[in-house]
Amino acid sequence: MNLRELIELEQKTGQPFHEVILLTQMMEDGSDPIDLRKKMKVFLETMLDIAEKNFAKSQKTLMGLCGENASVFAQHLPQMMGEFNHMTTIVALSIAEANASMGKIVACPTAGACGVVPAMVYALRKLKGVLEESLVDGLIVAGAVGACIAEHASISGAVAGCQAEIGTATAMASSLAVYCLSKNSDKVSHAAALSLKSLMGLVCDPVGGFVEIPCVKRNAVAVNIAIATAEMALAGIQSVIPFDEVVQAMAKVGKSLPEELRETGLGGVASTKTATSLLEKIRGELM
Numbered sequence: 001m002n003l004r005e006l007i008e009l010e011q012k013t014g015q016p017f018h019e020v021i022l023l024t025q026m027m028e029d030g031s032d033p034i035d036l037r038k039k040m041k042v043f044l045e046t047m048l049d050i051a052e053k054n055f056a057k058s059q060k061t062l063m064g065l066c067g068e069n070a071s072v073f074a075q076h077l078p079q080m081m082g083e084f085n086h087m088t089t090i091v092a093l094s095i096a097e098a099n100a101s102m103g104k105i106v107a108c109p110t111a112g113a114c115g116v117v118p119a120m121v122y123a124l125r126k127l128k129g130v131l132e133e134s135l136v137d138g139l140i141v142a143g144a145v146g147a148c149i150a151e152h153a154s155i156s157g158a159v160a161g162c163q164a165e166i167g168t169a170t171a172m173a174s175s176l177a178v179y180c181l182s183k184n185s186d187k188v189s190h191a192a193a194l195s196l197k198s199l200m201g202l203v204c205d206p207v208g209g210f211v212e213i214p215c216v217k218r219n220a221v222a223v224n225i226a227i228a229t230a231e232m233a234l235a236g237i238q239s240v241i242p243f244d245e246v247v248q249a250m251a252k253v254g255k256s257l258p259e260e261l262r263e264t265g266l267g268g269v270a271s272t273k274t275a276t277s278l279l280e281k282i283r284g285e286l287m
């Protein structure tokens with residue numbers, strides 16, 4: 001099923017969009033909607049707990065290529081950013097650095113992109129007072145957006161580049177925010193499409209194959225893109241290219257990416273002079 005078909009079902013049945021998603025899932029694989037909602041609540045509570053525990057923390061990461069970004073950013077008095085963007089950026093950095101330190105995370109949709117959705121969830125709860133039940137509704141909608149991308153394209157950096165990981169997380173975070181703040185499924189689809197288009201073609205180029213550079217900072221930038229696309233969709237700005245067509249385009253772009261740009265650590269920033277000397281230094285220290 002694609003997102004447009006889900007929206008049409010919502011219009012036909014008059015049921016809330018998140019309920020339509022749960023009922024569709026039940027018809028597809030027999031999942032109990034009550035159980036699914038309970039699972040989403042556990043994911044939500046875990047995300048909030050992880051965000052709280054890691055907020056602005058210094059971390060010792062596996063390769064030592066990052067670990068201080070969240071702490072440094074939290075001490076910085078923003079010159080241009082508002083409070084919402086500042087908080088989401090700190091949380092995205094904190095959780096991505098926790099992942100690089102082998103800490104507990106919720107892969108959403110993947111470990112590499114684990115900071116984006118929880119950062120949005122955390123700031124909506126803390127700064128906008130969005131209730132947990134509404135955030136669960138938002139997570140169900142974000143899950144459907146992610147599932148559509150997984151079914152019709154990919155959510156794997158190794159298959160379709162970082163557009164599939166960070167791009168999908170951005171579309172999910174943006175959709176979640178729009179649904180929590182408007183309950184409007186049409187605006188959700190525009191937010192998701194605007195997000196994916198913004199990150200179309202993004203390559204997967206982790207230095208040494210480790211999820212540290214550029215992954216950690218990409219999570220932080222991505223949540224700011226999600227805020228911008230959500231705000232545009234809430235304002236009524238539409239994506240001329242519908243979400244489901246953007247997903248098809250993304251799948252084609254993913255297929256055309258060479259192997260060096262799909263999580264092999266051989267291309268993009270991973271192939272720079274600085275990356276090569278950093279890895280030589282690490283190898284030397286390990287020997």
Ligand code: SF4
Nearest residue numbers: 112157162204205215
């Ligand atoms: S660069 Fe690759 S490993 Fe890093 S977040 Fe993106 S898809 Fe994941």
